[in-house]
Amino acid sequence: MLTLHRARLLHTGTGAGTGTVEDGAVLVDGATVTAIGPFDELAGGPARIREWPGLLVPGLLNRHAAWLLETAYHPDPREERGDRPLLPDGDLTDEQRGGSARRGLQRLLAHGTTALAGPLHRTPVRTAVTRSGLRHLPGPDTGPGPLDPLDPRAGGTLEAALHRPLTVGGAADFAVFAAGTAEELAGGGTRCLATVLDGRLLYRSR
Structure with missing residues (x-):
């Protein structure tokens, strides 16, 4: 099915100025960007149209995968311990670790993340990542640091947080944020409205 994603501002990540389009759109066929x-x-064809009020950018890369999914614990909402990653009180069973990883992955999607970097050794975590569809890349884990480990933009630039540019023929991985300019996204904090991975809407803000 063809889907045309329209955004007030589109930033493709292909370069300053040339990669920004006002009232831009991304045409998606299945898992692939076609225009x-x-x-x-781009309008006027048979595509279903999704309209987004903010800024559409390529999906983000989180470089804290190992710490977030194998060291930290993501509480179940029923525990009433908030939605931030915590250090576990003790050893976790495989079932608990898998549940924590699944909740962590959902929270990563809610920050515009479509790819993770860092070594993953625990079987329930690797299984959760594979089933989530998020892309897992090799490379070192940078650790949580002093800033928000869930937000790839925290303390840095938007360009450094992008996984890869949006290109015709490439994967339909992108996120939409409640921002008016690309500069507003730098440093984190701006609310993510939606995350699309391989053309699938995996997160939408309520």
Whole structure:
């Protein structure tokens, strides 16, 4: 099915200025981007249209995967311990670790993350990542650091947080944020409205 994602501002991550389109759109066929450009140029075909009020950018890369999913614990909402990653009180069973990882992955999606980096050794965690569809990349884990480990933009630039640019023929991995400019996304904190991975809407803000 063809889907045309329209956003007030589109930032493809392909370069300053040239990669930004006002009232832009991304045409998606299944899991693949088939066209990028102004909405007026892409509209009028048979595609279903999704309209987003903010800024559409490529999916983000979180470099704290090992700490977030194998060291930290993501509480179940029924525990009433908040939704931030915590250090576990003791050893976790495989079932508890798998549940924690699944909740952590959902919270990563809620921050615009479509890819993770860092070594993953625990079987229930690797299984949860595979089933989530998020892309797992090799590379060192940078640890949690002093800033928000769930937000890839925390303390840095947007360009450094992007997994890869949005390109025609590439994977339909992107996120939409409640921001008016790309500069507003730098450093984190701006609310994620939606995350799309392989053309699938996996997170939408309520």
